Amino acid sequence: MALVVPGVRPVKRRAVRRWGTFTPLILLAPAMLWLTVFFVVPTFSLASQSLQTGDIDNGFVLTWHFQTYAEALGRYWPQFLRSLIYAGSATVITLLVGYPLAWFIAHRSGRFKTMLLVLVIAPFFTNFLIRTLAWQIILTDTGPVTGFFRATGLIHVLQWLGLVTSDALLYSPFAVISGLAYNFLPFMVLPLYTSLERLDLRYLDAAGDLYANGWNTFWKVIWPLSLPGVVSGTLLTFIPAAGDYINSKLLGNTQTVMIGQVIDAQFLRVLDYPTAAALSFILMATIIVMVGLYVRAAGTEELV
Amino acid sequence: MATNREPEFNPQLAAFARSAITRRTALGGLAAVAATGFLAACGTPGKAPTASAGASKTPLSAPDLSDTEKVVNWSNWPQYIDVNDKGKRPTLDAFIKESGIKVKYNEDYNDNDEFFAKVRPLLEAGKDTGRDVWCSTDWMVARLKRLGYIQPLDKANIPNAANLATSLTNVEFDPGRAFSLPWQSGFAGIAYNPKSTGGKAVTTIDQLLHDATLKGKVTLLTEMRDTVGLILMEQGKRLDNFTAEDFAAALQVLSDAKDAGQIKGFTGNDYTKPLASGDTAACVAWTGDVVQLRLDNPSLGFVLPEKGFTLWSDNFVIPAMAQHKKNAEKVINYYYDPKVMAEVAAYVNYIAPVQGVKEVLTKSDPSMANNDLIFPSDATLAKSQVFRGLTAEEETTFTRQFQALVTG
Numbered sequence: 001m002a003l004v005v006p007g008v009r010p011v012k013r014r015a016v017r018r019w020g021t022f023t024p025l026i027l028l029a030p031a032m033l034w035l036t037v038f039f040v041v042p043t044f045s046l047a048s049q050s051l052q053t054g055d056i057d058n059g060f061v062l063t064w065h066f067q068t069y070a071e072a073l074g075r076y077w078p079q080f081l082r083s084l085i086y087a088g089s090a091t092v093i094t095l096l097v098g099y100p101l102a103w104f105i106a107h108r109s110g111r112f113k114t115m116l117l118v119l120v121i122a123p124f125f126t127n128f129l130i131r132t133l134a135w136q137i138i139l140t141d142t143g144p145v146t147g148f149f150r151a152t153g154l155i156h157v158l159q160w161l162g163l164v165t166s167d168a169l170l171y172s173p174f175a176v177i178s179g180l181a182y183n184f185l186p187f188m189v190l191p192l193y194t195s196l197e198r199l200d201l202r203y204l205d206a207a208g209d210l211y212a213n214g215w216n217t218f219w220k221v222i223w224p225l226s227l228p229g230v231v232s233g234t235l236l237t238f239i240p241a242a243g244d245y246i247n248s249k250l251l252g253n254t255q256t257v258m259i260g261q262v263i264d265a266q267f268l269r270v271l272d273y274p275t276a277a278a279l280s281f282i283l284m285a286t287i288i289v290m291v292g293l294y295v296r297a298a299g300t301e302e303l304v
Numbered sequence: 305m306a307t308n309r310e311p312e313f314n315p316q317l318a319a320f321a322r323s324a325i326t327r328r329t330a331l332g333g334l335a336a337v338a339a340t341g342f343l344a345a346c347g348t349p350g351k352a353p354t355a356s357a358g359a360s361k362t363p364l365s366a367p368d369l370s371d372t373e374k375v376v377n378w379s380n381w382p383q384y385i386d387v388n389d390k391g392k393r394p395t396l397d398a399f400i401k402e403s404g405i406k407v408k409y410n411e412d413y414n415d416n417d418e419f420f421a422k423v424r425p426l427l428e429a430g431k432d433t434g435r436d437v438w439c440s441t442d443w444m445v446a447r448l449k450r451l452g453y454i455q456p457l458d459k460a461n462i463p464n465a466a467n468l469a470t471s472l473t474n475v476e477f478d479p480g481r482a483f484s485l486p487w488q489s490g491f492a493g494i495a496y497n498p499k500s501t502g503g504k505a506v507t508t509i510d511q512l513l514h515d516a517t518l519k520g521k522v523t524l525l526t527e528m529r530d531t532v533g534l535i536l537m538e539q540g541k542r543l544d545n546f547t548a549e550d551f552a553a554a555l556q557v558l559s560d561a562k563d564a565g566q567i568k569g570f571t572g573n574d575y576t577k578p579l580a581s582g583d584t585a586a587c588v589a590w591t592g593d594v595v596q597l598r599l600d601n602p603s604l605g606f607v608l609p610e611k612g613f614t615l616w617s618d619n620f621v622i623p624a625m626a627q628h629k630k631n632a633e634k635v636i637n638y639y640y641d642p643k644v645m646a647e648v649a650a651y652v653n654y655i656a657p658v659q660g661v662k663e664v665l666t667k668s669d670p671s672m673a674n675n676d677l678i679f680p681s682d683a684t685l686a687k688s689q690v691f692r693g694l695t696a697e698e699e700t701t702f703t704r705q706f707q708a709l710v711t712g
Contacts, residue, residue, distance in 0.1 A: 272704065
C-alpha cells in the first residue's frame with residue numbers, strides 16, 4: 001500500500017469527494033446494524049434486567065437494585081476466580097502446544113501444509129458436545145491414559161498440584177483444563193500460523209550472521225514478530241474459555257464449577273434473571289478490563 | 305502488515321481528533337440519558353402484577369383449528385415412546401393411520417427447567433408456542449397451572465381417561481385431573497455398579513452420602529425434588545408436610561457430603577453412561593433408565609430405599625393458545641387405551657398410569673408384568689412419596705438454595 005501512494009493519492013482524493021462523506025457510513029452500515037441488533041440492544045436489555053427485581057409470577061420491574069451486583073459477586077467470586085484461572089491455564093497450554101505446531105505447519109510441512117491446516121480445524125467437523133464427551137472416554141478410570149498416569153507416578157504430581165483430588169483423572173480440574181485447551185486449540189493455532197507464515201526466514205539467517213544462538217534468535221527475532229498472532233490467539237482462546245460451561249459441566253466435579261455454569265443455572269433453573277444478568281455483566285466487564293490491560297501492555301499495533 | 309508505518313504528526317488531524325473527542329463525550333452523555341429511558345422500558349410486567357400472587361390465573365385459549373388442520377404438535381422427552389427396529393414408532397403410526405391426524409412428535413423436552421425457559425417468553429406474551437401438547441413433571445404442571453399457562457382438558461374428548469389408575473386420580477397439584485393426565489410414572493432410587501463399589505450393595509441414602517469407598521464416585525440428580533426428597537425421607541420426614549427447616553437441614557447434609565468430596569456431580573438423564581462404565585459407583589437414578597440399563601448389564605444394582613423414595617409422573621398438558629387442542633385430546637385418549645399403553649410400557653419400562661395394562665402384558669410378556677419396578681405392588685407403592693406442591697415463594701427460595709449448592 002505504502003508504495004503506490006504517490007501516484008494514486010490524487011485519484012483517491014477525487015473519489016472521496018465525489019462520493020461524499022457518506023460512503024464510509026454506507027460501507028459501515030451492515031456491520032453497525034449487526035452490532036446494534038445483536039450486541040447493543042441485548043446489552044442494554046441485559047443491563048436493565050440486572051437492575052430489576054421481581055419473580056416469574058409477578059413479573060420483573062426496574063428498581064435500580066444495584067445490590068444484586070454486590071450480592072452476586074459476594075456469593076460467586078470463587079467461581080469467577082476459578083474461571084479466570086482455568087481459562088488462563090488453558091490459554092498457556094494452547095500457546096505451548098500451538099506455537100511449535102504453527103511453526104511446523106508454516107515452515108516445515110512442505111506439501112502437507114494444506115492437509116495439516118485442515119486437520120487443525122478437523123475437530124470442528126464434529127459437534128462441540130460430542131468432542132467434549134469424547135474426553136470422558138479418553139480419561140475414563142479404566143482407560144490407558146489414566147493407567148499411564150498411575151504407572152508413571154505422574155498422577156502424584158497432579159495431586160500435588162491440586163489438579164486431581166483422587167487417583168482418577170476424569171471429573172477433576174485437570175480434566176476441565178484439558179478439555180478447554182483441546183476445544184480452543186484451533187483458535188490459537190490459526191492466528192499463530194498466519195503470523196509465523198508471514199515471517200521472512202531470511203531474518204533467521206541474518207540473526208545467525210550476527211552470532212545469535214538459537215534461543216536469542218527465537219526470543220529476539222521470531223517471538224516479537226509473531227506477537228500479533230500470539231495476542232489474537234490468546235484473546236480468541238481466553239475470552240470464550242472464561243465463559244465456557246460445557247467443559248466444567250461434563251468433565252468437572254462439584255468443586256470445579258465455572259461462572260458460565262452458575263449463569264446457566266440462574267437463568268434456566270432458579271429463574272433469577274437479575275442475578276444471572278448481573279453475573280453476565282460482571283464477567284463481561286472483567287474480560288474487557290483484562291483484555292484492555294493486556295492489549296495495552298502488548299501494544300495495540302500487535303493486534304493488526 | 306506494514307512494518308514501518310511511522311504515523312507522522314499532522315496538526316489538522318490532531319485538531320480534528322480533539323474536537324471529535326469532545327463531540328464523542330457529548331454524544332456519550334446523550335446516550336447515557338437515552339439509555340436510562342431504555343433501561344426503564346425493559347421491565348416485564350408479567351401477566352397480572354396484582355396483590356393476588358400465587359392464585360391461579362386464567363389461561364388464554366386460541367380458536368381450535370383441529371377440524372380443518374389434521375395435525376398435532378407433541379413435545380416429549382427423548383426415548384420415551386415405543387420405537388421398533390426400523391426406527392419407526394408403531395403406536396404413533398397406528399394412530400396417524402386410524403385417525404388421519406398427523407402427529408408431529410418432537411423429542412425436544414430434555415429437562416423441565418430448560419423447556420420452561422424456552423416456552424415461557426411465548427406463554428407470558430400470550431402467544432402460541434407452536435406446540436399442542438407436552439409432558440411435564442408434576443411440579444412443573446403445578447407451576448404452569450399457577451401461571452395460567454395450561455388449559456383445562458375437555459374430558460368429553462378423552463373418554464378413556466376413566467382408565468386412569470386410581471392412585472393418580474386425585475393429586476394435590478391438580479384435583480380431579482382437570483388440567484393434566486399422566487403419561488408415565490416412575491421412582492427415584494439408588495443405582496450402583498458392583499464393579500466400582502467392590503461388590504458392595506448401596507442400600508441407603510446415608511450410605512450413598514457417607515460411605516468412604518464411594519468417595520468422589522457418587523452422582524445425584526439436578527432434579528431437586530428427587531435428590532432432596534430422598535434425603536428428607538432418610539431423615540424421617542414426610543414429603544407431603546416437611547417444613548422449610550427440614551428442607552434446610554436436608555441441604556446441610558448434602559452440603560457436608562459435597563464438601564467432603566463424596567459427590568462427583570449433579571446430573572440429568574446423563575448419569576447412565578458413567579454408571580454403566582463404572583466411572584460412577586453409585587447414584588440416584590430413575591426406574592425406567594435402570595430397567596433398560598440392566599438389559600445390557602444385569603449386574604447393575606437398583607435399590608428402593610426402605611425409608612422411602614420419590615414417586616413422580618410426567619403428565620400430558622395442553623398449553624395456552626394451542627392451535628389443535630381437540631386433536632391433542634384425541635392423542636391422549638388413544639394412549640389411555642390399555643392395549644396401546646401396554647406397547648409403550650413394554651418399551652420404555654416406566655410405570656404405566658393406565659388400568660388394564662398389566663393384564664394385557666401378563667398375556668404377552670409375563671416377566672415384565674411381574675417386575676416390581678414396572679408394576680409396583682401395593683406394598684412398594686405404600687413406601688413411595690410424592691413431593692408436595694410448593695408455593696411460589698417456597699419454590700424460589702428452595703430452588704435458589706439448592707442451585708447455590710449445585711453450582712457452589
